[in-house]
Amino acid sequence: xxxxxxxxxxxxxxxxxxxxxxxxxxxxxxxxxxxxxxxxxxxxxxxxxxxxxxxxxxxxxxxxxxxxxxxxxxxxxxxxxxxxxxxxxxxxxxxxxxxxxxxxxxxxxxxxxxxxxxxxxxxxxxxxxxxxxxxxxxxxxxxxxxxxxxxxxxxxxxxxxxxxxxxxxxxxxxxxxxxxxxx
Numbered sequence: 001x002x003x004x005x006x007x008x009x010x011x012x013x014x015x016x017x018x019x020x021x022x023x024x025x026x027x028x029x030x031x032x033x034x035x036x037x038x039x040x041x042x043x044x045x046x047x048x049x050x051x052x053x054x055x056x057x058x059x060x061x062x063x064x065x066x067x068x069x070x071x072x073x074x075x076x077x078x079x080x081x082x083x084x085x086x087x088x089x090x091x092x093x094x095x096x097x098x099x100x101x102x103x104x105x106x107x108x109x110x111x112x113x114x115x116x117x118x119x120x121x122x123x124x125x126x127x128x129x130x131x132x133x134x135x136x137x138x139x140x141x142x143x144x145x146x147x148x149x150x151x152x153x154x155x156x157x158x159x160x161x162x163x164x165x166x167x168x169x170x171x172x173x174x175x176x177x178x179x180x181x182x183x
Contacts, residue, residue: 075145075147077162078146079141080101080117080144081141082103082142084134086100087121096121098120118157120155121155121161126164142164143163144160147160
């Protein structure tokens with residue numbers, strides 16, 4: 001008892017060559033060239049896709065590494081004392097405040113300026129307070145974070161201000177500022 005009939009050929013793609021049952025199939029020159037062209041084209045396309053996939057994944061990994069290193073790095077919290085010199089809103093796409101600060105030497109009570117310090121501010125209320133303080137000569141304690149590098153949405157510098165602390169209350173500074181403007 002025979003269950004399988006092997007008297008016919010299966011062509012799953014439906015492209016059965018036209019041939020007689022007992023003759024072997026002989027491929028013509030044109031058919032062979034077309035078959036080889038299709039095979040090499042498919043191989044080239046798959047190689048290009050593979051190369052583009054590898055290059056794209058490497059670029060993506062590099063970008064993710066860069067973001068993890070720059071954005072999510074746990075920065076050091078630092079502090080300095082000085083006077084606010086300038087507060088400027090800058091940036092074309094990402095608007096941040098770029099500030100200039102004259103550091104005061106802590107050991108010298110005369111308030112001699114040690115050096116100029118530039119930092120960025122992303123908080124609007126902190127920038128408004130710093131802008132009010134720049135017209136007074138009140139020393140300010142600046143608390144900032146130092147990152148490994150700058151990113152466009154954080155500002156142009158590696159130093160991002162978190163908060164400030166004045167020796168005088170902010171309300172008193174505001175009244176001094178209003179009195180100076182009224183003169």
